[in-house]
Amino acid sequence: MPNSISNDVLKDQLKKTFGFDQFRGEQEHIIQNTLAGNHSFVLMPTGAGKSLCYQLPAIVMEGTAIVISPLIALMKNQVDQMLAFGINAQFLNSSLTRVEINKVKTEILAGKVKLLYIAPESLNKQDNLSFLKQANISFVAIDEAHCISEWGHDFRPEYRKIKSIIEEVNPKLPIIALTATATPKVQQDIQKTLGLEDAKVFKSSFNRKNLYYEIRSKHEVDKQLIRYIKSHTGKAGIIYCLSRKKVEDVADLLLVNGINALPYHAGLDPQIRINNQEAFLNEEVDVMVATIAFGMGIDKPDVRFVIHYDAPKSLEGYYQETGRAGRDGLDGTCILFFDHDDIEKLDKFNKNKGVSEKENAKILLAEMEDFANLGICRRRQLLHYFGEYLGENCGFCDNCQHPTQSFKAEEEAVWVLKTIQETEGKFTIEHIADILDGTQNQFVESYGHDKLEYFGKGANPFWAKAETDEEDEDEDDEDEEELDDDFDDEEEEKPKTKKKKAKKLKSKKKEEENIIQVSPW
Numbered sequence: 001m002p003n004s005i006s007n008d009v010l011k012d013q014l015k016k017t018f019g020f021d022q023f024r025g026e027q028e029h030i031i032q033n034t035l036a037g038n039h040s041f042v043l044m045p046t047g048a049g050k051s052l053c054y055q056l057p058a059i060v061m062e063g064t065a066i067v068i069s070p071l072i073a074l075m076k077n078q079v080d081q082m083l084a085f086g087i088n089a090q091f092l093n094s095s096l097t098r099v100e101i102n103k104v105k106t107e108i109l110a111g112k113v114k115l116l117y118i119a120p121e122s123l124n125k126q127d128n129l130s131f132l133k134q135a136n137i138s139f140v141a142i143d144e145a146h147c148i149s150e151w152g153h154d155f156r157p158e159y160r161k162i163k164s165i166i167e168e169v170n171p172k173l174p175i176i177a178l179t180a181t182a183t184p185k186v187q188q189d190i191q192k193t194l195g196l197e198d199a200k201v202f203k204s205s206f207n208r209k210n211l212y213y214e215i216r217s218k219h220e221v222d223k224q225l226i227r228y229i230k231s232h233t234g235k236a237g238i239i240y241c242l243s244r245k246k247v248e249d250v251a252d253l254l255l256v257n258g259i260n261a262l263p264y265h266a267g268l269d270p271q272i273r274i275n276n277q278e279a280f281l282n283e284e285v286d287v288m289v290a291t292i293a294f295g296m297g298i299d300k301p302d303v304r305f306v307i308h309y310d311a312p313k314s315l316e317g318y319y320q321e322t323g324r325a326g327r328d329g330l331d332g333t334c335i336l337f338f339d340h341d342d343i344e345k346l347d348k349f350n351k352n353k354g355v356s357e358k359e360n361a362k363i364l365l366a367e368m369e370d371f372a373n374l375g376i377c378r379r380r381q382l383l384h385y386f387g388e389y390l391g392e393n394c395g396f397c398d399n400c401q402h403p404t405q406s407f408k409a410e411e412e413a414v415w416v417l418k419t420i421q422e423t424e425g426k427f428t429i430e431h432i433a434d435i436l437d438g439t440q441n442q443f444v445e446s447y448g449h450d451k452l453e454y455f456g457k458g459a460n461p462f463w464a465k466a467e468t469d470e471e472d473e474d475e476d477d478e479d480e481e482e483l484d485d486d487f488d489d490e491e492e493e494k495p496k497t498k499k500k501k502a503k504k505l506k507s508k509k510k511e512e513e514n515i516i517q518v519s520p521w
């Protein structure tokens, strides 16, 4: 039954419960839409204030609102927050004992609970479903709704069953789906899967104006990393790495260099994970070195930098992870250390996926790589990806502040095309690049490509003359070996081969050598 509640009553409740004087952006319209019994689809960036859009109507409506949430930690945070505000909120998940579950259910049936947080897995359980059919439910909120979409970055198959479950509980319930993800592809997928094609869409800009975006080459990445962190001592930051092993290595590296850092990944003992997260939230530690397992729903407003040690799997992921910087509205810096090799490694990890999944993953990676390589305003590119148009360059990204040198490459383009022609279009772009820059490798030689007219022609491009060219071959090698150790957070760690053990010893030794004494900038 639609509830009619005046704007004044809502504003009073906003002040009374949350202590806020004003609604932010579209919050009030969103709340009214739920109160009117309609479906809503809310797209707002992290930190915009999505939670209030379902918390407040839950408080003023009769009955209990169901909030479907993907993570136990996330539910617990929100429940604690609500309880601190004097609102009865509870959760149902695998962390509760049977006695605790019964207590929650009794309170709900007595009409005492305003918000019930539940994971899609628990929602699927038959006894929970039968219970919810008896309870007085006000509406259903689906937080982090992008988890429903294979085009998103946190896909969870159980999310796909939500629609049928809600229909079973009560097909008339208003639904509000919320996400900080905004690619049109993900949006369509969510709406379709939840049957929310007719929902009212509330979309705010995804422009995080206070975030500075910068891409750096991965050359001597450890030195760059330490130098950056040391020049921001005492500031909170997150370093994202692709593998658990890398997380451990980087955390160790930072520690031996006197940086207050802790690791976080799904392979750690749950208690250690919780302790490390708490230490970061409570400012006992400055830097969290983590896989993407860390971050969703973590409300730490003063993160000043987010560094990607490795490339993310999609621009979507990049946006989410960088979005954890500067939630307090003050400036945040987002640095991505990029290397084409990372894209190739990520691509290899998709090889066991199904055909269409593999294709999706490839497209996402290609978009990520384009973003890293293009010399135009990063913010414009990023917003364009989210279907938003930024009229002017932002002035607050690396490409705006340090425009890449542009030059006419007519002659160089001819060399490339001629080489492709001479090799009959049968070779990869990497091979063509090897020919042009005069790389004398086995492959090039075995085809006699070192005899070609343009072999080595691009070896000394004028734009690279200023660069020093000491590649740390050894370091690159190691990177290549270690990814498959534990790339997938949900997978069991594979036994280490002898070779890898030897490598580990070698890297241990290297770690000692790795103590980099750099003075802050």
Ligand code: ADP
Binding pocket: 020, 021, 022, 023, 024, 027, 044, 045, 046, 047, 048, 049, 050, 051, 052, 299
């Ligand atoms: P999101 O879920 O969109 O990432 P949150 O719901 O966590 O964002 O809100 C981010 C912050 O903004 C929280 O600290 C919240 O208390 C605050 N906030 C939300 N709405 C308002 C408001 N109307 N006025 C002031 N602060 C608000």
Ligand code: ZN
Binding pocket: 376, 377, 378, 379, 380, 393, 394, 395, 396, 397, 398, 399, 400
């Ligand atoms: Zn810019």
